[in-house]
Amino acid sequence: MCGIVGYVGPRTAAPILLDGLQRLEYRGYDSAGIAILTPERKIEIKKTQGRLSVLLDALQGSTPPGYLGLGHTRWATHGEPNEINAHPHADCDGRLVVVHNGIIENYGSLREGLRAKGHHFTSETDTEVLAHLIEEEYRGHQGPDEFVTAVRRALKQARGAYALAAFCAEEPELLVGARLFSPMVVGLGSGENYLASDIPALLPYTRQALIVEDGEIVALDREGASIWNLEGVAISREPFHIGWDLEAAEKGGYPHFMLKEIYEEPQVIANALRGRLDGERVLLPEVDKLDLAKIQKAYIVACGTSHYAGLVGKRLIEEFARLPAESIIASEFRYSNPVLDQNTLVILISQSGETADTLAAFRLAKESGAPTLVVANVLGSSITRGADAVLYLQAGPEICVVATKTYLAMLAVLTLLALDLGQRRGLLAHSQIAPILQELRDLSAKVDRVLDGAEAIAEIARRYADRKNFFFIGRGWDYPSALEGALKLKEISYLHAEGYPAGELKHGPIALLDPEVPVMALATPGPLYEKIISNIQEVKARRAKVLAVAAEGDKEITHHADEVLWIPRTLEPLSPILSAVPLQLFAYYVARERGCDIDKPRNLAKSVTVE
Numbered sequence: 001m002c003g004i005v006g007y008v009g010p011r012t013a014a015p016i017l018l019d020g021l022q023r024l025e026y027r028g029y030d031s032a033g034i035a036i037l038t039p040e041r042k043i044e045i046k047k048t049q050g051r052l053s054v055l056l057d058a059l060q061g062s063t064p065p066g067y068l069g070l071g072h073t074r075w076a077t078h079g080e081p082n083e084i085n086a087h088p089h090a091d092c093d094g095r096l097v098v099v100h101n102g103i104i105e106n107y108g109s110l111r112e113g114l115r116a117k118g119h120h121f122t123s124e125t126d127t128e129v130l131a132h133l134i135e136e137e138y139r140g141h142q143g144p145d146e147f148v149t150a151v152r153r154a155l156k157q158a159r160g161a162y163a164l165a166a167f168c169a170e171e172p173e174l175l176v177g178a179r180l181f182s183p184m185v186v187g188l189g190s191g192e193n194y195l196a197s198d199i200p201a202l203l204p205y206t207r208q209a210l211i212v213e214d215g216e217i218v219a220l221d222r223e224g225a226s227i228w229n230l231e232g233v234a235i236s237r238e239p240f241h242i243g244w245d246l247e248a249a250e251k252g253g254y255p256h257f258m259l260k261e262i263y264e265e266p267q268v269i270a271n272a273l274r275g276r277l278d279g280e281r282v283l284l285p286e287v288d289k290l291d292l293a294k295i296q297k298a299y300i301v302a303c304g305t306s307h308y309a310g311l312v313g314k315r316l317i318e319e320f321a322r323l324p325a326e327s328i329i330a331s332e333f334r335y336s337n338p339v340l341d342q343n344t345l346v347i348l349i350s351q352s353g354e355t356a357d358t359l360a361a362f363r364l365a366k367e368s369g370a371p372t373l374v375v376a377n378v379l380g381s382s383i384t385r386g387a388d389a390v391l392y393l394q395a396g397p398e399i400c401v402v403a404t405k406t407y408l409a410m411l412a413v414l415t416l417l418a419l420d421l422g423q424r425r426g427l428l429a430h431s432q433i434a435p436i437l438q439e440l441r442d443l444s445a446k447v448d449r450v451l452d453g454a455e456a457i458a459e460i461a462r463r464y465a466d467r468k469n470f471f472f473i474g475r476g477w478d479y480p481s482a483l484e485g486a487l488k489l490k491e492i493s494y495l496h497a498e499g500y501p502a503g504e505l506k507h508g509p510i511a512l513l514d515p516e517v518p519v520m521a522l523a524t525p526g527p528l529y530e531k532i533i534s535n536i537q538e539v540k541a542r543r544a545k546v547l548a549v550a551a552e553g554d555k556e557i558t559h560h561a562d563e564v565l566w567i568p569r570t571l572e573p574l575s576p577i578l579s580a581v582p583l584q585l586f587a588y589y590v591a592r593e594r595g596c597d598i599d600k601p602r603n604l605a606k607s608v609t610v611e
C-alpha cells in the first residue's frame, strides 16, 4: 500500500512530514524516508529500513531545514525492503525526487530505455523509473508549469497503478501529485497545503480537503491546488469538510478494519491480477525459475485461512494443470514424513510469511531438495528468502487479525498459478483460457455487487446472532468455502461453527442438528447442485434452519432455504472467490451484534511465530 505525505508552506516541513508518516504507518512499515528542499535549494534525503521509529532514531531530532518536502512509509512490492529501495527516489543529479504507492507494470522496459539514454539507477524499485522519466521530460525546461507537464508526460508512459508525489529543486514552492488506482488526498490550509495517501495524515492540520481522482494530476503551492487530467485539461473541484476523528479516519470511516478490508476486496483482486494478464495469456515470470519438466506432484502447505486457500489451490492445479496436488496443514505436514524429492513441488502459502509451522515445512522441503514456490503477502518475509519462486499477493497490509482480503488475493493468485502451469504443460489452448481470464477481470465488479447487498446480510446475521452452534456445508468447490466460512464465524464471534463436507453430514454430525442449529449451505451452480439440495433436505427434515449461499437467478434455492445470501454467477472454479465475501460479512455482522472485539479477537494473533 505505502503511505505518502507532502507539505508546502511557511513552516518547517520535516516535523509535519514525520507526524503524517506516523499516522500512515498502518499502510506499510518496511522502510521510511523524507526528502526536504533546503533553503540552499538542495534536496536532502533521509531514509532507513524498518519502521518509522528507526528513521526517528537515526535523525536524533535533527532534521533538514526547509519548507517543501515529501515523506513515505513503504510496503514493498518491487525490490527488497532495504534502505536503498526506500523512498524517496531521486533522478541522476539529485535535482528532483519522487515517492510512490502502487506498481508500475512496465518498469522493466522503461528502465532499459532510460539506461540506453544514459540514466543511472541505484535501486531495484519500479518507483525510481518514474524519477528518471520525469528527469528526461524536464530536461532543458524551466518554470512550474514545465515541471507539472514533465510529470504528466512521464506518467503517460507508465502502465499500472500509482499515487505519486514529486518536487524539484528549481521550484521551491511546488509540490506535484498524481493518482491512478491508489489513493491521494489534498489538504488545504491557510497559506500552506498538504498531500497525503489518506486523511489521518491531514487531521491535525486541516479539515478542508480535495480528493484527487484516478487519472488526475495536482499541483500545490502555498496558495492553493490546481487539478488537471493527464491530457492537461483543467478540472475544477469543490473542497469537502472532513468530519472524522482520528480513529475513524484510520479505518477509512468504517467501524472496524475488518469491514474496511472486506470493502477493499474489489481493488485487491485487481491488484493481484495487475501485470499478470496479457491478452489471452497468464504471465508469471516468477515460475520460470522452476524446472517444471521434472515435477510430478505438488504439495500445498499452509495454516489457517491460508490452508483453506490451499484446498481451493489443489483443485485449481488439478483442474487446469492436471498435476496431482495435495493440500496439507503445515503442522501435520512437517511431522508426516512426506515423500519429498526434486520431482515434488512444495507450494507454501502464508500471508505474513512468518508462521512458524509453515516456515518449518519450508525448511523441510528445502532440506529434501524439493523445489519451493511461495505465495506470500509480506515482501522479504522469512519464507520468501531462499524460495525458488515467490508470487506476491500485492494486497497491502492487513490489520484485522482475521484474514479477509488476503484470502481473496490468495485465491486469485492460485488461479493464475494453476492457469500458468496448465499453459506451460501445454494443456490449455488460448481459446480455453480467454473466457476464464475475462471472468477473472470481471470479478472485482462482482465482488462489488456482493458488497452492495451487505445490508441484507446484516439483517440475516441479526436474526441468527443468538444461536450457539452452526454448521457450514458444501461439496466440491464449495467445500473449502464452507470451512473458511465456519472459521471466520468462530474466530470473531466465538460461536461454535463446524465446516463439513455436505455429503459426510449423514455419517455423524447430523445427530447434532435440531431447530436451534442453523446450517449454512453453499449451493453454487455446478454438477453437484442437486446433491447439495438433497443434503439441504436432510437438514430440513431435522427441522434445522437453512441459510444458503447461492447464485443470482437461482429460483430453486428459495424453495429450500430459509435465508439466501446471494452472489453473482461465475465460473465454478472461481466461485470460492465470490462465496467468501457474504460469509465474511455474515461473520462480521454476527460478531458485531454480539459486541465482540472484531479486529483483535481473544486468543488469536495475526502471525503465529511459535509452533
Ligand code: G6P
Pocket: 303, 304, 305, 306, 349, 350, 351, 352, 353, 354, 355, 358, 401, 402, 403, 604, 605, 606, 607, 608
Ligand atoms: C493465524 C491468523 C490466521 C491466518 C494463519 C496463517 O492463525 O490468525 O488469520 O490464516 O495464522 O497465517 P499466515 O500468515 O501464514 O497466512
